[in-house]
Amino acid sequence: GKPVCECNTCYGGPHCSLFSPDCAADVNSGDPLFLEPFWMQHAASSAVVIAGWHRMSYTFSDHSYISRELENHIRRVHAVARNAITKGKHLIFGGGSTQLLAAAVYALSINLSSPAEVVAAVPCYPDYKTQTDFFENMHFEYDGDALLLKNSSDTTANVIEFVTSPNNPDGNLREAVVSQGVSVGAIYDHAYYWPHYTAIPAPANEDVMIFTISKLTGHAGTRLGWAFVKDEDVYQKMLSYIAEAEQGISREAQLRALKLMKTILNGDGMELFEYAYKKMSDRWRKLSDIVSLSKRFSIQEVPSLFCNFFEKVRGPSPAYAWLKCERNEDTNCTAVLRAANIIGRAGSLFNVEDRYVRLSLLKSDDDFNLLLLRLDKLVTQDDDRK
Numbered sequence: 001g002k003p004v005c006e007c008n009t010c011y012g013g014p015h016c017s018l019f020s021p022d023c024a025a026d027v028n029s030g031d032p033l034f035l036e037p038f039w040m041q042h043a044a045s046s047a048v049v050i051a052g053w054h055r056m057s058y059t060f061s062d063h064s065y066i067s068r069e070l071e072n073h074i075r076r077v078h079a080v081a082r083n084a085i086t087k088g089k090h091l092i093f094g095g096g097s098t099q100l101l102a103a104a105v106y107a108l109s110i111n112l113s114s115p116a117e118v119v120a121a122v123p124c125y126p127d128y129k130t131q132t133d134f135f136e137n138m139h140f141e142y143d144g145d146a147l148l149l150k151n152s153s154d155t156t157a158n159v160i161e162f163v164t165s166p167n168n169p170d171g172n173l174r175e176a177v178v179s180q181g182v183s184v185g186a187i188y189d190h191a192y193y194w195p196h197y198t199a200i201p202a203p204a205n206e207d208v209m210i211f212t213i214s215k216l217t218g219h220a221g222t223r224l225g226w227a228f229v230k231d232e233d234v235y236q237k238m239l240s241y242i243a244e245a246e247q248g249i250s251r252e253a254q255l256r257a258l259k260l261m262k263t264i265l266n267g268d269g270m271e272l273f274e275y276a277y278k279k280m281s282d283r284w285r286k287l288s289d290i291v292s293l294s295k296r297f298s299i300q301e302v303p304s305l306f307c308n309f310f311e312k313v314r315g316p317s318p319a320y321a322w323l324k325c326e327r328n329e330d331t332n333c334t335a336v337l338r339a340a341n342i343i344g345r346a347g348s349l350f351n352v353e354d355r356y357v358r359l360s361l362l363k364s365d366d367d368f369n370l371l372l373l374r375l376d377k378l379v380t381q382d383d384d385r386k
């Protein structure tokens, strides 16, 4: 018969009930569906219904691009997670944190007398380059690896550094590294600075800190990010960027985010973090157990650290595995994995060798279990087993 719905790539047949044994483990994207079961468990309390007449006006019509109610709830979620000092900082929303990354570059560079060099230490999240190149103008340009500033002899260059902590792809906690030129600001991308993915050694307290609902609740499609900004002038410039680009952020996105924050804050507010940490650390353990049998592959080491949220030393639970092919001939690690039916993201996208490949640990249980199955097979077949 005819399929009644579109099947997941791994399933076929009339009711999507037949597992196709040859399907690939697709762990390419950072889509955080690992949290879907949590929201299924909280389906009623997180549901949103919006009457047709509700809040129809432009967001500027009440003199605010920002729902104060949502702002207060976000500040409370940070207080529970103990991952950021938000007091004394302005909060601004963006269409995903993606838009705020661009808004911050704009705000830090618009009044400079010479263009800013925008850098990030490698391996780094690719969108800093793609977005900065896309929007490049007379005020800024992308200049690559923060450790290899092109103009390193030019001590007067204005530098804006993206600092991703914990880092995508390798999960390391990072600090700004630029020592050449004149730093006009660091943009701290804390998308993964939640107990889900890392120990929180201390609450973050930088001048520009960017977070996103995508990696906090998993609602990547809601497209809502927020920045905490210390400096009034930088805040005003970021606000004018959002006003110019978007005329503010969708009220529906803000309303859904508010409902999710309220659900998170139910009781002592710890449940989501405990759930997410348990799931991610469990995934990491299972993956590490398999990779540890192999001499052909290795993954990054993530140290156990004291965590301000759990108030104890806790083990690793990174969002991604940063896998390395150790054999000399395996210069294209993505192809090695692809031959074993695993789709990862090539190292070259993160500005390093293709001997590395990023595997997302954020996807659904099905995707993750398939990854384990395929990886186990690859490692077990391997002559180089330890």
Ligand code: PMP
Pocket: 030, 095, 096, 097, 098, 099, 125, 164, 168, 189, 191, 211, 212, 213, 214, 220, 223, 224, 225
């Ligand atoms: N920063 C980092 C480091 C990311 O990994 C991502 C998404 N994968 C983003 C920013 C963008 O997230 P969003 O636009 O969904 O908020």
